Amino acid sequence: MTQTVTQDTRTFSSISHECCTGTFNNIQGSRKPHKCCLCDKSFTTLSSLKRHQAIHTGKKPSTCSICNKKLCRSSYLHIHQRQHMGEKPHKCSVCPNAFTQSSDLRNHEILHTGEILHKCSLCPQAFTRSSHLSDHQRSHTGEKPHKCTLCYKAFSRSSHLRDHERSHTGEKPHKCSLCPKAFTQSSDLHIHQRLHTGEKPHKCALCPKAFNQSSNLRNHQRIHTGEKPHKCSVCLKAFIQSSNLRNHQRIHTGEKPHKCSLCPKAFIQSSNLRNHQRIHTGEKPHRCSVCSKAFNQPSQLRNHQITHAGEKPYKCFVCPEAFIQSSHLRNHQIIHAGKKPHKRMLTFTPQSHLLYG
Incomplete structure (x- = not known):
C-alpha cells in the first residue's frame, strides 16, 4: 500500500514537473507570454496584462x-x-x-x-506603430470589432466607438478656452480653435485660398477639377458637396426643416432661415462701404453696390433696356409677352410711353 502511494506521488510529481517545465519553456520561448483571454493582445509582464484588462x-x-x-x-x-x-x-x-x-x-x-517598421501586406502603406497597422488592415477586411451596446453601430477602432458613445450620453469633454463651445472629439476642438487663431494650414496648390479643415480644401479643389461626385437620383443634377445635394433633394421631397419661431414660414436651408429672421429682428449686418446703407442679406448689398458702379448687368434680349436687378428685368419682360403686369410689379422706364401710348 505504501509502495503504491509512493509511486502515485512520484507520478503526480512527474506530471506536475512536466507541466511546469512546459509552461516555463513557453514563457522562455515567447516574448509576450501573458495573453488576454478577451482579445488577441499579449504582454511581456503579468502586471501589463492586468492593466490592459481594465479596458x-x-x-x-x-x-x-x-x-x-x-x-x-x-x-x-x-x-x-x-x-x-x-x-x-x-x-x-x-x-x-x-x-x-x-x-x-x-x-x-x-x-x-x-x-518604417510595420508594412501592410495588401497595399503600399506603412506605419510606425503596430496598432496603427492593425487598425489599417481592417479597412481591407471590413472588420468592425468595436460594437456600441446602445445601437447597432460598429467601428474598426475603439477610439471611434468612444467618440460615438458620446452621441448617446451627450458628453462633450473637449471645451474651448476662448468661447463656451464644447466638442465630443479633441480633433473637432482643434479645428474649432483655428477660428480663433485664424490658422488655415490647408492651402490650395492652384490658387491662393487656404482652409482650416482638409475637407473644405477637398471640396474647394473640385472647383478647379470640375468634379461633382454627389448626384441626385431624381434629376441627375450633380454637386461638389454632399450638403448641397441634401439641400437640393428637399426641392423634390418638399421638406422644409428649418422653421421660423416667430411666423409660419419654413425653409430648405438654415442660411435662408437666418436671413429671414433678420426681418423680425431688424438686423442689417451687410453695410455698403460707399454710402453706409445697410441690408439684411448679402445679395441685397450686391444689387445696391451696382447702383454706385452704374452697371446694369441684366439686359433684355428683345429691346435695348438693361436693369440693375434680375427681378426688374423679369417684370420688364412681361411687357413683351403681352401680359398685364401686376400693379406692384410694373416698372416704368423712359420708353414706357412708347409701349403704352
Missing part, C-alpha cells in the same frame, strides 16, 4: 479634476493633464518638436531616421 471591464477610477475625463490608469491621467498645462517634456533632439508622451516622441523620431 475590457470599463473601470476608469482616475478622474481629471479639470475636465472630469475618466481614465483607467493613474499614469494615463498624469499624461492627460499635461494637455491642460501645455507641458511637453519629451523633446526631439533633431527638431523643435516636443511631445506629452515618450511613445509619441519615439514614433516621431522615426520620421528623421526614415525607418
